[in-house]
Amino acid sequence: MGVGVTERMPGLRVWPAEGAVRGVVLVLHGGAERGHAAVSPWRLAYLRMVPFARLVERLGRRHGVRVALLRNRVYGWNAPDHDPVCDARWALARLTAAHPGLPVALLGHSMGGRVALRVADDPAVVAVCALAPWTPAGEPVAPVTGRDVLIAHGVADRVTSPAESLGYARRAEPHAKSVVRFEVAAEGHGMLRRAAVWNALVRAFAAEAFDLPGGAGTLAAARGRPADERLRLRL
Secondary structure (H helix, E strand, C coil), X not given: CCCCHHXXXXXXXXXXCCCCCCEEEEEECXXXXXXXXXXXXXXXXXXXXXXXXXXXXXXXXXXXEEEEEEECCECECCCCCCHHHHHHHHHHHHHHHHCCCCCEEEEEEXXXXXXXXXXXXXXXXXXXXXXXXXXCCCCCCHHHEXXXXXXXEXXXXXXXXXXXXHHHHHHHCCCECEEEEEEECCCCCCCCCCHHHHHHHHHHHHHHHCCCCCCCCHXXXXXXXXXXXXXXXXX
C-alpha cells in the first residue's frame, strides 16, 4: 500500500546565514492544478528554484539572511485541499519557531507564486515576490494586506496568464502596502530566455526586503511611478 498524502512530509532545504540571523527567505516551487505524485528532488519545477535560492543565499548570507527552499509533498494544488498551501504554512511554522520575531520574505514561481500570495497573511511575512504566478480570477487578495508585493510575468507565457496576474495586481493594490508588477518581453513560463532579468528582479527584491547592498533602488523607483504604469513596467 502506498503512502498517503497526509503521511508524507515536505522537504526543507536550508542555507545557513553567517552570524546572527535577521531575516528569512522562503522559496516555493511550481506544480500543477491537480496531481498527487510525490515531488522528487530532481523534479524540474523544484530544480528551477534552486538557482534563485542560491542567488539570494549569496546575496544575504554575510548579512544574516537565511534561505529555505520548500519541496512540497505532492505536485498539485488539489483544491479544495490546497496541499502546497498546507506545506508552506508548515514551513513557515518551522522557520518562525526557529527565528521568532524575525521578518520573512516569500519567493515563488507559478503555483508557488500563488502559494506565496496565499500565505502572505502569516504575521512574520513582510514581502512577497511572485514570478509568473498562477492567479486565476477570484484569487483572494486579502492575504497580502500590508505587505510589499512584487509580481513579474513574461508576456509570452502560455502556462499562466499575464492578464490574470495584472488583474490580481489591480485588485490587490488597495490592500497591499505596495504592489509593483513587471512585464518581461520575449519571455515564457520557464524564465530561461532572459535569465539575467529575472535574477536582477529577485536580487532587488531580497535586497530591499532586508536592506542589503545591491538593491540600487530598483523597486523604490518603480513604486514612484503612476498606478497605471507601475503595474505594467516593461523590461
